Amino acid sequence: MPDWLKDSVFYEIYPQSFYDTNGDGIGDINGITEKLDYIKWLGCNAIWINPCFDSPFCDAGYDVRDYKKVAPRYGTNEDLYRLFAQAHKMGIKVLLDLVPGHTSEQHPWFKQSCRAEKNEYTNRYIWTKSVWDYPEKCRLISGRAERNGNYLVNFFSTQPALNYGFLKPEADWQLPCSHPDCIATRKAMEDVMRFWLEKGCDGFRVDMADSLVKNDDGKKSGTGAIWKEIRSLLDHEYPDAAIVSEWSNPELSLKYGFHCDFYLNHEGNGYYSLFRNIDRHTSRQLSCFSSEGNGDIMKFTSDYIPSYENTKKYGYISFITGNHDIPRMSQHFSEKELKLAYSFIFTMPGVPFLYYGDEIGMKFLDKVPTREGSYDRTGSRTPMQWDKAKKNFGFSSAPAEKLYLPMDSSANAPDVKGQTVQKNSLLNTVRAVIRLRHENPALHADGPFETIYAEHNKFPFLFRRGDFILAFNPSRYAAEAPVPVSGKVVLSEGPEPAFKKGSVLMAPQTFAAIRSE
Numbered sequence: 001m002p003d004w005l006k007d008s009v010f011y012e013i014y015p016q017s018f019y020d021t022n023g024d025g026i027g028d029i030n031g032i033t034e035k036l037d038y039i040k041w042l043g044c045n046a047i048w049i050n051p052c053f054d055s056p057f058c059d060a061g062y063d064v065r066d067y068k069k070v071a072p073r074y075g076t077n078e079d080l081y082r083l084f085a086q087a088h089k090m091g092i093k094v095l096l097d098l099v100p101g102h103t104s105e106q107h108p109w110f111k112q113s114c115r116a117e118k119n120e121y122t123n124r125y126i127w128t129k130s131v132w133d134y135p136e137k138c139r140l141i142s143g144r145a146e147r148n149g150n151y152l153v154n155f156f157s158t159q160p161a162l163n164y165g166f167l168k169p170e171a172d173w174q175l176p177c178s179h180p181d182c183i184a185t186r187k188a189m190e191d192v193m194r195f196w197l198e199k200g201c202d203g204f205r206v207d208m209a210d211s212l213v214k215n216d217d218g219k220k221s222g223t224g225a226i227w228k229e230i231r232s233l234l235d236h237e238y239p240d241a242a243i244v245s246e247w248s249n250p251e252l253s254l255k256y257g258f259h260c261d262f263y264l265n266h267e268g269n270g271y272y273s274l275f276r277n278i279d280r281h282t283s284r285q286l287s288c289f290s291s292e293g294n295g296d297i298m299k300f301t302s303d304y305i306p307s308y309e310n311t312k313k314y315g316y317i318s319f320i321t322g323n324h325d326i327p328r329m330s331q332h333f334s335e336k337e338l339k340l341a342y343s344f345i346f347t348m349p350g351v352p353f354l355y356y357g358d359e360i361g362m363k364f365l366d367k368v369p370t371r372e373g374s375y376d377r378t379g380s381r382t383p384m385q386w387d388k389a390k391k392n393f394g395f396s397s398a399p400a401e402k403l404y405l406p407m408d409s410s411a412n413a414p415d416v417k418g419q420t421v422q423k424n425s426l427l428n429t430v431r432a433v434i435r436l437r438h439e440n441p442a443l444h445a446d447g448p449f450e451t452i453y454a455e456h457n458k459f460p461f462l463f464r465r466g467d468f469i470l471a472f473n474p475s476r477y478a479a480e481a482p483v484p485v486s487g488k489v490v491l492s493e494g495p496e497p498a499f500k501k502g503s504v505l506m507a508p509q510t511f512a513a514i515r516s517e
Contacts, residue, residue: 001259002203002239002240002241002242002259003240004093004240004242005259005316005445006444006445007045007438007441007444007445008045008046008093008351009043009044009045009046009346009352009354010044010048010095010318010353011039011046011047011048012050012323012353012354012356013032013047013048013049014027014324014356014381015027015028015049015052016060016381016404017356017384017404017405018356018384018395019031019032019386019395019396020395020396020397020398023396023397023398024073024396024402025396025399025402026073026396027383027384027395027396028073028074028075028079029052029070029075029076029079029080030075030079030083032047032049032083033079033083033087036083036086036092037090038416042427042431042434043435043437043438044354044434045092045093046093046094046202047087047092047093048096048097048244049094049095049096049097051097051099051207052074052080052097053065053068053069054066054070054071054072055071055104056104056158058104058156058158058372058373059159059372060371060373060381061097061372062097062159063105063156063158063159064099064107065104065106065107066107066108068195068196077199084199084202085200088200093202095201095202095203095204095205095242096196096201096203096204097207098192098204098205098207099207099208100162100189100206100207100212101161101208101211102153102155102159102160103159103162104159105144105158105159105160109121109125109188110124110160113125114144114147115146115147116146116148123163123179123182124162124185125152125160125163126160126161126162126163126174126214127147127150127173128150128151128171129148129149129171129173130148130149131150133149133150133173134150138152139153139154140152141153149173152214155208156373161214162189162212163181163185164182164185164214164223165178165179165182165213165214166213166214166215166222167213167214167215167222168215169215170215174214174215177222177226186226190230193230193234197238197241201241202240202242203242203243203259204242204243204244205246206243206244206245206246206258207246209245209247209258210223210245210249210253211223213226219252220256223256224252224255224257227243227245227253227256227258228256228257230243230257231243231257232257242260243257243259243260244258244260244261244318244351245258245260245261246262246264247261247262248261248264248266248269249261250263250307250311250314250315250317251307251310251311253315254315254316255311258315259316260315260316260317260350260351261316261317261318262320262323263304263317263318263319269303270300270301270304271300271319271320273286273287273288273296273300274287274289274300274341274344275287275288275289275341276329278332285332287332288474289333289337289340289344289472289474290333290474291334291337291474291475291476291508292475292476293474293475293476296456296457297454297456297458297461298454298456301454304317308449312349316349316351316445316446317350318350318351318353319345319350319352320345320352320354321342321345321352321353321354321355321358321359322380323380324380325377325380326377327364327366327380328357328358328362328364328380329341330364331364331366335361336509337474337509338361338426339429339493340472340474340493340509340510340511341474342354342358342426342430342433343429343433343493344470344511346437347436347465348449349445349447349449349465350445351445354430356384359426359427359430359431360414360415360416360419360425360427361426362414363379363408363413363414364380365378365379365382365408366379368405371405378405382405382406383395383403383405383407384416385407385408385413385415386417387415387417388413388417388418393413393415394415394417414426429493433491436490436491440468441466442465442466442467443466447465448464448465448466449465450463450465452464452483453482459472459474460479460481460504460506461473462481462504464516467515467516468513468515468516469485469487469513469514470511470514471485471497471504471506471510471511471512471513472510472511473506473507473508474509475509476508477508478505478506478508479505479508480500480503480504480505480506481503481506482502482503483503484501484502485503485504485514486499487514487515487516487517488514489512489514490513490514490515491513492513493509493512494508494510494511495507495510496510496512497510497512
């Protein structure tokens with residue numbers, strides 16, 4: 001386990017929307033390098049960059065054409081190497097986004113695999129025996145190649161699935177995971193990982209990490225075996241490299257070798273109950289961190305705590321403020337609600353991730369046109385808002401019509417510069433909580449965690465981490481916990497709690513970090 005993960009707070013960067021240095025309307029690698037000072041000032045000491053490899057961008061870079069080449073619109077490989085070097089000088093780690101399950105249909109491997117004659121790449125992808133072979137329950141594309149067969153895709157039609165084999169082959173075109181050609185696929189991905197690790201990358205966030213082996217069982221044992229092999233390679237050759245999975249099943253992913261797994265917004269899980277639970281019919285807020293106070297914290301604890309207890313010796317569960325695939329939390333939360341939600345995220349165990357712009361409460365823009373396969377995700381991918389006094393909020397010098405996506409045109413659009421000088425801004429709250437986390441090992445990823453007070457349909461929620469008690473009352477009503485609490489409040493949002501004999505009383509919509517006496 002890389003020791004540096006214990007005190008890591010990640011900043012997720014969607015490169016095309018972060019900062020444009022050459023005036024073409026699209027963010028670039030040099031833009032990330034120029035903003036490392038800001039990232040460091042914010043308190044983040046690690047970054048994850050969404051795909052920056054060469055691509056036709058049918059899915060915003062998640063359709064890779066060349067795993068070893070930076071997309072020209074972002075710059076050059078040398079620009080990325082410089083980013084690694086500068087980040088390391090500043091104590092910042094860098095993860096790249098690895099897409100191991102599929103490539104672009106323009107990848108040279110796939111072009112060779114499409115050929116009628118057999119070659120080294122014939123089985124690099126999954127093909128049926130004939131174009132007339134079209135089994136149900138498979139996402140297959142027909143008639144696009146000279147080869148007599150249909151190919152399996154993982155997502156869009158432009159993303160053919162790489163062939164890691166089938167755990168339980170059911171047809172003559174389905175190869176077992178032990179087949180040499182399936183093993184060759186894994187070796188090719190290991191080669192990609194080695195390439196970037198040798199250049200200075202500190203590891204990878206892995207896209208659709210559970211999608212490799214087909215016809216896998218409920219425990220994903222076939223896919224898990226591949227990640228165990230890769231983890232063994234990393235432990236031997238690159239012990240400081242980290243792998244973070246897009247899996248959201250830590251009881252599988254962490255035991256199969258990942259160091260961290262995202263706690264994603266899946267309907268009904270604990271993360272959803274905290275921040276995203278909205279009744280579709282009435283639009284009534286049922287999220288725990290909504291001031292409406294209709295959430296049940298026990299829906300979170302009953303999901304999270306067993307998973308945490310079962311996995312804490314293997315790795316870390318990663319809370320997120322948001323990401324490029326889901327609406328920003330600000331779509332339904334006020335600034336006050338965001339302050340409490342983010343304070344919670346950055347004081348919990350595990351390795352937290354902050355999505356660019358969430359620190360200032362950037363809005364989810366729901367009326368922007370889709371770009372590069374983004375569809376209903378587009379509103380979370382708009383350009384970073386640095387300084388509203390500057391053209392395009394300081395994101396780019398390009399004409400507005402050439403920007404990657406439109407900017408927020410509302411009068412109250414937030415920006416970094418304005419919130420930097422505003423004492424009680426969301427940005428400064430985020431900075432303060434992250435600073436508290438860094439300064440106190442009890443609040444690091446591996447610090448202890450214990451629930452002190454959690455009751456059905458009641459607030460506050462209190463938990464202990466070492467010598468800290470973290471207390472949250474996100475509701476619009478005062479709330480009292482019948483537990484003895486004493487100590488010094490070292491950080492708070494809103495009025496500090498009142499300590500009574502045998503209980504603690506919290507004002508509405510407040511948070512407190514209390515150092516125990």
